[in-house]
Amino acid sequence: xxxxxxxxxxxxxxxxxxxxxxxxxxxxxxxxxxxxxxxxxxxxxxxxxxxxxxxxxxxxxxxxxxxxxxxxxxxxxxxxxxxxxxxxxxxxxxxxxxxxxxxxxxxxxxxxxxxxxxxxxxxxxxxxxxxxxxxxxxxxxxxxxxxxxxxxxxxxxxxxxxxxxxxxxxxxxxxxxxxxxxxxxxxxxxxxxxxxxxxxxxxxxxxxxxxxxxxxxxxxxxxxxxxxx
DNA sequence: GCCAACGTTGGC
DNA sequence: GCCAACGTTGGC
Numbered sequence: 001x002x003x004x005x006x007x008x009x010x011x012x013x014x015x016x017x018x019x020x021x022x023x024x025x026x027x028x029x030x031x032x033x034x035x036x037x038x039x040x041x042x043x044x045x046x047x048x049x050x051x052x053x054x055x056x057x058x059x060x061x062x063x064x065x066x067x068x069x070x071x072x073x074x075x076x077x078x079x080x081x082x083x084x085x086x087x088x089x090x091x092x093x094x095x096x097x098x099x100x101x102x103x104x105x106x107x108x109x110x111x112x113x114x115x116x117x118x119x120x121x122x123x124x125x126x127x128x129x130x131x132x133x134x135x136x137x138x139x140x141x142x143x144x145x146x147x148x149x150x151x152x153x154x155x156x157x158x159x160x161x162x163x164x165x166x167x168x169x170x171x172x173x174x175x176x177x178x179x180x181x182x183x184x185x186x187x188x189x190x191x192x193x194x195x196x197x198x199x200x201x202x203x204x205x206x207x208x209x210x211x212x213x214x215x216x217x218x219x220x221x222x223x224x225x226x227x228x229x
Numbered sequence: 230g231c232c233a234a235c236g237t238t239g240g241c
Numbered sequence: 242g243c244c245a246a247c248g249t250t251g252g253c
Contacts, residue, residue, distance in 0.1 A: 041236085063251055121252080160235060160250050
């Protein structure tokens with residue numbers, strides 16, 4: 001039985017050390033398979049080291065207008081040194097990682113599919129906070145068991161972990177939600193965005209991504225790639 | 230843009 | 242090896 005994971009990426013471009021950096025589900029789909037470089041957090045790195053070939057991954061959009069699960073992926077190469085840490089020109093350069101003694105590791109991940117229905121993080125929060133006997137409208141397939149699975153996700157109470165383990169039960173729930181959808185912007189609640197339609201990335205419209213431009217150069221422990229310059 | 234939560238750093 | 246100061250994450 002394969003393990004399950006969640007990995008965060010930022011769909012909006014940002015400037016890191018003078019280079020534009022972003023990685024959306026569209027980028028992921030276009031590129032197919034990618035090294036998950038740029039993770040600079042020890043716990044996230046250790047989690048990547050326990051990933052095995054064929055493990056399943058939830059692809060998460062973070063730091064955007066509506067964060068959430070945008071797609072599905074699979075591990076195609078187990079942990080190996082993150083060589084971007086050795087390149088002084090690279091945005092994720094880390095002088096403390098030596099080639100003879102690498103500090104940072106990455107895995108290769110293959111795009112599998114987009115979520116037919118983008119699963120918004122605010123909705124997951126709402127489900128986690130619900131009393132299980134009254135699922136949000138349109139989500140009658142979410143019962144007590146499903147609520148507990150969501151409630152226990154690292155995603156819900158470990159906001160800063162960019163690579164995390166996902167229990168099989170939680171995976172099942174998310175997969176079902178991505179497949180079935182059923183919620184509307186109102187049931188989702190939480191956000192300030194006034195968008196009546198369901199957030200789906202299946203169609204032409206892509207309203208789950210914010211357009212925030214953030215030009216600081218903070219290093220984050222999260223992957224962003226597709227550098228344009 | 231704000232800021233809470235939490236991770237990292239460094240002086241002692 | 243404590244812990245205050247500082248820095249980063251990331252939702253809102």
